[in-house]
Amino acid sequence: MKYGQLHSCKSLYLASPRGFCAGVSRAISTAELALERFGAPIFVRKEIVHNACVVKELSAKGVVFIEELDDIAWAEETQPTVVFSAHGVSPAVFEAAKRANLRVINATCPLVERVHKRAKKCAEDGYNILLIGHKDHDEIQGTLGVIRAFGGKVQVVERIEDLENLELEEPCKWLSQTTLSRADTLKIVRTAAEKFPFLEVNAGLDICYATTNRQAATHELAKTVGKNGVILVIGSKNSSNMLRLVEEARRLGVDAFRLEDADALDAKCMQRLVDTQNIGITSGASVPERLVEEIVHKIVDEFPTTKIQTITTTVENTHFVALPGSLQK
Numbered sequence: 001m002k003y004g005q006l007h008s009c010k011s012l013y014l015a016s017p018r019g020f021c022a023g024v025s026r027a028i029s030t031a032e033l034a035l036e037r038f039g040a041p042i043f044v045r046k047e048i049v050h051n052a053c054v055v056k057e058l059s060a061k062g063v064v065f066i067e068e069l070d071d072i073a074w075a076e077e078t079q080p081t082v083v084f085s086a087h088g089v090s091p092a093v094f095e096a097a098k099r100a101n102l103r104v105i106n107a108t109c110p111l112v113e114r115v116h117k118r119a120k121k122c123a124e125d126g127y128n129i130l131l132i133g134h135k136d137h138d139e140i141q142g143t144l145g146v147i148r149a150f151g152g153k154v155q156v157v158e159r160i161e162d163l164e165n166l167e168l169e170e171p172c173k174w175l176s177q178t179t180l181s182r183a184d185t186l187k188i189v190r191t192a193a194e195k196f197p198f199l200e201v202n203a204g205l206d207i208c209y210a211t212t213n214r215q216a217a218t219h220e221l222a223k224t225v226g227k228n229g230v231i232l233v234i235g236s237k238n239s240s241n242m243l244r245l246v247e248e249a250r251r252l253g254v255d256a257f258r259l260e261d262a263d264a265l266d267a268k269c270m271q272r273l274v275d276t277q278n279i280g281i282t283s284g285a286s287v288p289e290r291l292v293e294e295i296v297h298k299i300v301d302e303f304p305t306t307k308i309q310t311i312t313t314t315v316e317n318t319h320f321v322a323l324p325g326s327l328q329k
């Protein structure tokens with residue numbers, strides 16, 4: 001017997017915008033076009049975007065994911081193709097690729113490149129940099145590499161507590177990862193500015209439009225499902241922007257948990273849905289819509305009287321049309 005035959009009709013709310021952002025779409029298209037143009041295998045340094053399903057599908061088409069350029073195994077007489085992921089790389093990685101005579105295709109998101117440009121300018125102008133972000137994240141590793149390559153001094157803070165024992169020297173500017181919580185980043189910046197009054201204010205946050213929009217949509221979704229509701233956030237556990245969506249829902253007191261895909265919606269999760277009237281679904285910026293659809297089908301299959309509604313906070317129209325130069329020929 002279906003759960004829905006035992007329980008009242010459920011309301012299923014879908015956040016919009018959700019899923020793929022312009023940078024992720026561009027990075028995946030770049031890897032696919034590189035495969036088409038140069039043939040399998042092509043190498044991608046790090047995950048092209050942080051989603052296990054995307055990585056699995058590209059692997060099946062002939063992409064070989066590597067951690068570092070040294071992992072490339074290739075016959076010496078030919079030139080291997082390597083794609084750099086959406087999260088960006090440091091200048092040292094470009095130099096290493098040049099030394100190894102690799103054909104480089106750079107799929108870095110233009111919004112990460114914008115942060116790299118700001119980082120370079122700050123370093124060249126002699127600023128010390130307070131970099132807000134997750135130390136081990138690929139994007140922060142790339143931005144750190146840019147700052148150091150241009151002679152800048154940098155300190156990374158992940159959480160407000162990290163400011164306690166921090167010493168900064170004048171002049172100083174702050175930069176951040178693109179996929180952070182807007183609310184948490186602003187708190188860190190305000191606290192840092194109180195402790196270090198010389199910290200110069202930036203014109204805007206480095207957090208990108210897609211992260212901002214998905215957080216706002218999740219905020220609205222959480223208000224809609226209410227404290228007795230449940231929000232399912234679809235995404236892989238190493239996706240920074242997805243984890244921020246879980247936090248955003250919980251900030252409003254809503255029970256939220258992450259699902260990788262429909263297989264993760266097991267009997268235990270389904271039981272949690274039995275106990276609630278309102279279910280919300282959102283997904284991180286690297287999640288294919290197909291994964292959301294499969295979860296919706298599974299829920300509707302279990303609760304056949306479910307009513308589905310989309311909660312739209314913003315209509316996105318950002319597209320990065322231009323692919324990396326080497327693929328435009």
Ligand code: SF4
Pocket residue numbers: 021022023024086109110111112178179208209210211241285
């Ligand atoms: S989340 Fe933002 S910075 Fe990251 S790829 Fe998407 S648009 Fe670019």
